[in-house]
Structures are given as structure tokens and as C-alpha cells.
Amino acid sequence: MVSPNEVRRLVRFSEKKALISVKEGNKNLRIELLAGDAFEKELRNYITKWFDLNRDLNPFYDQLNNSSLSYMTKDFYGLRMVGIPDLFEAICWCIIGQQINLNFAYKIKRRFVEAYGDKLSYEGVDFYTFPQPEQLSMVTMNDLKEMQFSRQKADYILTLAKTFIQGGIDQDSLSSRTSVERKSELLKLKGVGEWTANYVLMKTFGEMGSIPFGDIGLFKALENHQIITDRKDRKKIEQFFESFPGWGGYLTLYLWRSLANSDSSAL
DNA sequence: GGCCAGGACTCAA
């Protein structure tokens, strides 16, 4: 649940679940455990990763100020990458969002989460965790198709869940690998192409040098800023990103943000 | 009503 100055979310910590509230404080965030169970340290770590709080954005702003996008340091000041700490969730979300408009993607995701996630009701509102791979073990193609997944996407998701259950991919072991190894492991998964792999590196593993090439929104923003004229001109895009070494992910985030002041697609 | 969405896969040449 997101309201103007508070975010509530049901989060899973191994076997425990916790409904947490994050509010804007004076100069910091106020975290509250509304229901469930969690250690303070777990909460702190989770929130830090979720909102990418440990990152010093000043080097990025220096680079922006040296570019044609310097207005962003003012207009979007303080905007941080909202991560997806759970790997399975991140990949599923990418698959759902592939090639369909975001509103529709949100709808499908909601149906999926409400059907298979764990529920906790608080103050009359139902909160859900994102389903774990094990919670999908009995789910069929038809179940997902009824939620308006395409056949391909239903297949990707169910295959992905199986791969997780069988240990074919593991977030902890991936964390200790190099970026290149991580990406090649991700690309082995059915339904994961370059766009998804880079998106996951950025959102889950905090690799801010990773850029979701091929992203429609990114193309649009680059065109709007007269940085490219041809979407197939990958060289030109790479050249532009080269002036932001290590910050390609944030640059993408800020470019997404520039697309729409009225929606939340940047998140 | 047509075209495009935060892509990825298959198959042909």
C-alpha cells in the first residue's frame, strides 16, 4: 500500500512475516513494525536495500551536472532506485511486464499475488507477500492463462519456479559471483533476455552500472532529449552512457522519471 | 479500429 507519505508492505524474512510501515521523518525514515515478527536488524537491512539508502548520489549528480541533463539534479533530486530484493519476484515481474503496457502488467501481477501469496489483514486492508516458488508447485498453465498470462509467460513463470525449487538458481550463491557470471546465469533461464537480466542486476543486486538495453521507455526518453534519433543505434546509446560510468542504472531511472510526471512508471 | 506496450523465442536464410 502506497500513500503520499507512507508505504506499507508485507515482507517475508525466512519463515517469519512482517508488515512494515515506512514514513518520511524529519531527516530520515521512520520504520514501524505494524504486525508480524522481525528483528530490528533484519528490518533495517531490508529497508536499506529496498530504497538503496547506502548509496551516495553526489558522484552521479556531478556527472549529470556535466551533461545536457543537469536539470535532473534539481527536478528529481533525491530520487532513489526502489529495488526488488527478492530474486524470484524480480524475474517474475520482468516476465509479466514484457511487451505489455504497465497498467495491464500491474493488473496481472495483482491477480497473481492475491491468488498465491500469503495474506495478512490489517486495519481492514489485505496485504500479500509475493508468492514463493514452492507456492506455485501445484499451479497449472490454465490457472495462469485464466489470469490473462499468455501461454509463453505462463510457461516461463512455471518453469522458473521449478528451476528455483530444484536449486537450479539461487540468490545467495549468485550474490557471491561476479557481475558477468551473474548475468550469464540469468540469461540461461527461459524467458530471460538481455533486458530482463540487466533489469534484475540493477533492481535485485544493486548493480547500478547495468542498463536495460532495448527498453522502450529508455528509447523514448533518449529521443525526447534528442540524444538518439535511431533506436537501433546502440553504439550511440552506449557512447552516451559511457559518460556516466557506474551509474547507467540511475541514469535509466532518471530518464524513465522524465517520461511522465503523472505516473509511477519510474518505480 | 489500428497501433503500440518497460521482450523473448523460434525459425528461416
Add this chain to the structure above:
DNA sequence: TTGAGTCATGGC
């Protein structure tokens, strides 16, 4: 390795 076809449906 490049390009066209396919998936599926909502939103404008």
C-alpha cells in the same frame, strides 16, 4: 547473426 513472425490483450 539478422530479420520476420508470434505471443495476447489493454489503452489510447
